[in-house]
Amino acid sequence: MEKRRQAGMDNNDKKRRQSMIIYVIIAIALIFALNQSMGRYVQRQVQTVSYSDFLEQVEDNKVKEVELDTSSNKIQFKTSTDEDAQVYETTAFPNDDGLVDMLREHNVDFSAEIPDQSNDIWIYMLVSYVLPIVIFFGLGWWLNRRLRKQLGGDDPSMDFGGGGFGGFGAGNLGKSNAKIVGEKETGVTFKDVAGQDEAKESLQEIANFLDNPKKYADIGARCPRGALLVGPPGTGKTLLAKAVAGEAKVPFFSISGSEFVEMFVGRGAAKVRDLFKQANEKAPCIVFIDEIDTIGKRRDTSINSNDEREQTLNQLLTEMDGFDNNKGIVVLGATNRPDTLDPALTRPGRFDRRIPVELPDLVGREAILKIHADDVKMQPGVDLGVIARATPGASGADLANIINEAALRAVRMGRNRVTQEDIEESVEVVIAGEKRKSTVLSDHEKQVVSYHETGHAIVAAAQKGTAPVSKITIVPRTSGALGYTMQVDEDEHYLETKGDMENQIATLCGGRAAEELIFGEATNGASNDIEKATKIARAMVTQYGMTEKFGMVQLGQQRNRYLGGGAELTCSEGTAQQIDAEVQRIVEEGHTKALDILRANRFKLHEIARYLQKKETITGEEFMNIFTRDDGFAPSLPEKQA
Numbered sequence: 001m002e003k004r005r006q007a008g009m010d011n012n013d014k015k016r017r018q019s020m021i022i023y024v025i026i027a028i029a030l031i032f033a034l035n036q037s038m039g040r041y042v043q044r045q046v047q048t049v050s051y052s053d054f055l056e057q058v059e060d061n062k063v064k065e066v067e068l069d070t071s072s073n074k075i076q077f078k079t080s081t082d083e084d085a086q087v088y089e090t091t092a093f094p095n096d097d098g099l100v101d102m103l104r105e106h107n108v109d110f111s112a113e114i115p116d117q118s119n120d121i122w123i124y125m126l127v128s129y130v131l132p133i134v135i136f137f138g139l140g141w142w143l144n145r146r147l148r149k150q151l152g153g154d155d156p157s158m159d160f161g162g163g164g165f166g167g168f169g170a171g172n173l174g175k176s177n178a179k180i181v182g183e184k185e186t187g188v189t190f191k192d193v194a195g196q197d198e199a200k201e202s203l204q205e206i207a208n209f210l211d212n213p214k215k216y217a218d219i220g221a222r223c224p225r226g227a228l229l230v231g232p233p234g235t236g237k238t239l240l241a242k243a244v245a246g247e248a249k250v251p252f253f254s255i256s257g258s259e260f261v262e263m264f265v266g267r268g269a270a271k272v273r274d275l276f277k278q279a280n281e282k283a284p285c286i287v288f289i290d291e292i293d294t295i296g297k298r299r300d301t302s303i304n305s306n307d308e309r310e311q312t313l314n315q316l317l318t319e320m321d322g323f324d325n326n327k328g329i330v331v332l333g334a335t336n337r338p339d340t341l342d343p344a345l346t347r348p349g350r351f352d353r354r355i356p357v358e359l360p361d362l363v364g365r366e367a368i369l370k371i372h373a374d375d376v377k378m379q380p381g382v383d384l385g386v387i388a389r390a391t392p393g394a395s396g397a398d399l400a401n402i403i404n405e406a407a408l409r410a411v412r413m414g415r416n417r418v419t420q421e422d423i424e425e426s427v428e429v430v431i432a433g434e435k436r437k438s439t440v441l442s443d444h445e446k447q448v449v450s451y452h453e454t455g456h457a458i459v460a461a462a463q464k465g466t467a468p469v470s471k472i473t474i475v476p477r478t479s480g481a482l483g484y485t486m487q488v489d490e491d492e493h494y495l496e497t498k499g500d501m502e503n504q505i506a507t508l509c510g511g512r513a514a515e516e517l518i519f520g521e522a523t524n525g526a527s528n529d530i531e532k533a534t535k536i537a538r539a540m541v542t543q544y545g546m547t548e549k550f551g552m553v554q555l556g557q558q559r560n561r562y563l564g565g566g567a568e569l570t571c572s573e574g575t576a577q578q579i580d581a582e583v584q585r586i587v588e589e590g591h592t593k594a595l596d597i598l599r600a601n602r603f604k605l606h607e608i609a610r611y612l613q614k615k616e617t618i619t620g621e622e623f624m625n626i627f628t629r630d631d632g633f634a635p636s637l638p639e640k641q642a
């Protein structure tokens with residue numbers, strides 16, 4: 001294995017040498033060509049003739065302009081008054097006093113001048129000396145970059161040794177062959193991260209410290225050695241870590257936790273050693289360990305403990321204690337499972353700072369959309385606020401993806417600007433999947449789906465405080481949804497009341513209720529609604545203490561806050577049964593409420609469902625127009641709309 005690496009290096013050397021030769025040849029050829037063309041350009045302007053020739057041409061009335069250069073005693077003349085006519089040159093004949101009279105006689109425009117030649121000299125110097133040097137080095141730099149890319153280095157990043165150069169020869173057996181790539185410049189700053197103001201504030205101090213470690217050392221302050229970025233996937237943890245390095249203009253060493261876990265015991269630990277050795281050489285710098293939970297899992301005494309992982313973790317703990325804090329190394333870790341981390345990792349002096357990176361709120365979402373929208377060509381007047389409102393719960397990565405999908409759609413439609421419609425459609429693609437062309441619903445199925453979706457919409461609209469309906473569609477999606485009703489809140493809610501949740505459950509039951517009311521039969525189309533309604537009801541009982549029966553007692557614990565895991569019951573079996581009964585009661589109440597609302601609005605249900613079946617997609621406005629129109633069958637409206 002070591003042998004092969006050696007051979008690889010030889011090969012690289014050869015390639016490098018070849019490229020150098022090509023480079024020198026190209027550079028010489030370029031400089032030569034440049035000199036030639038510039039020389040010709042300068043020469044073309046002046047043509048030397050003899051003094052007698054000059055006199056002859058004056059006699060023949062051919063000369064129109066004459067200029068005497070007193071410093072070099074040269075006469076320059078033109079045979080035409082044109083700006084860019086050919087210029088001839090001759091040396092003035094000494095003591096030829098008759099010349100002035102003669103020129104006058106032949107009506108020649110003449111003058112004497114001491115031309116400022118310094119300008120020309122500068123240009124000459126520039127062209128013949130400075131430019132070639134610039135070209136020489138420029139080309140060299142460019143070639144070097146290309147070479148690096150070809151030979152496997154990352155383009156803008158620098159390979160700070162590690163396996164690449166120092167990995168062969170005896171005595172290096174324990175050395176890791178990980179290519180730990182340090183980026184000299186991440187090119188990302190806090191400006192590229194929208195929202196996340198609290199996280200940025202916390203990280204700003206670290207950036208300041210890395211920028212000027214001495215200032216902190218002088219006063220005796222210890223900067224945190226490590227900070228843990230904690231949050232759901234796609235919220236910008238990696239991006240933030242890079243931004244810290246970018247703000248402080250320090251190198252960025254990045255490695256993912258899973259890279260440490262190898263097959264052979266001891267390799268991971270060697271890698272950690274290696275990583276910190278390199279970081280020490282390049283300090284101040286950032287060491288970023290992504291998905292740190294893969295190595296940082298709580299060490300336990302269970303039988304199938306992972307020796308390799310524990311060794312790696314121990315090495316990491318040792319290294320974090322060992323390095324000289326004043327040199328300016330900050331270790332950033334990222335995880336979405338903070339609950340599983342070993343307590344030793346999070347004690348002061350290691351990852352003592354915990355920086356939550358949460359899902360963006362309404363303002364944050366709009367800002368993220370804006371940052372990514374700046375990278376694509378947008379039609380003027382696109383309203384990103386609407387999109388932000390339609391995407392509660394979306395992460396930064398989702399939003400970046402929405403904008404990209406919109407751009408792809410614009411290209412697909414043969415446009416060169418992204419429109420509002422593109423983005424709205426791509427929101428649906430991200431939420432519900434692509435429109436499915438192959439699914440052809442029969443007319444009856446279409447009818448059922450229309451009533452189902454209209455049922456949701458009417459129940460939502462007839463209750464107070466629910467999010468307004470913004471779109472209803474019965475176009476099937478690749479996710480399996482045969483249609484859906486989109487509700488978009490006007491602003492973000494952080495606090496939800498018991499009533500809000502009950503309304504939501506009723507709205508979710510609205511689809512099935514409509515089917516039952518009109519067709520007298522249930523379909524499997526409501527499975528997703530049932531799942532959601534049950535989840536809300538269960539949380540009301542076990543987590544929010546919203547039932548009289550149990551009061552404020554926690555009966556369940558959320559399994560994983562950031563990965564959206566369900567709750568784990570923390571109660572006796574008997575209680576679990578009662579919980580189930582409570583959940584059932586809550587959902588059933590919602591179901592009854594939905595049936596009541598739809599019965600009261602039966603005519604509207606028919607009208608809107610028929611309209612939807614015909615149009616396939618209707619906007620919230622169209623829906624509200626029909627729903628609130630007074631045509632004899634007054635809808636039962638909540639106070640809000642009345």
Ligand code: ADP
Pocket residue numbers: 192193194195196232233234235236237238239240334368371395396397398400
């Ligand atoms: P994480 O590491 O938390 O899983 P990343 O940092 O890898 O998430 O984010 C993925 C992508 O999502 C980023 O490259 C960026 O394009 C986008 N993104 C996420 N959060 C933000 C944000 N706050 N501002 C701008 N872009 C973001």
Ligand code: MG
Pocket residue numbers: 237238290334
């Ligand atoms: Mg990440």
Ligand code: ZN
Pocket residue numbers: 452456511512525526529
């Ligand atoms: Zn439904």
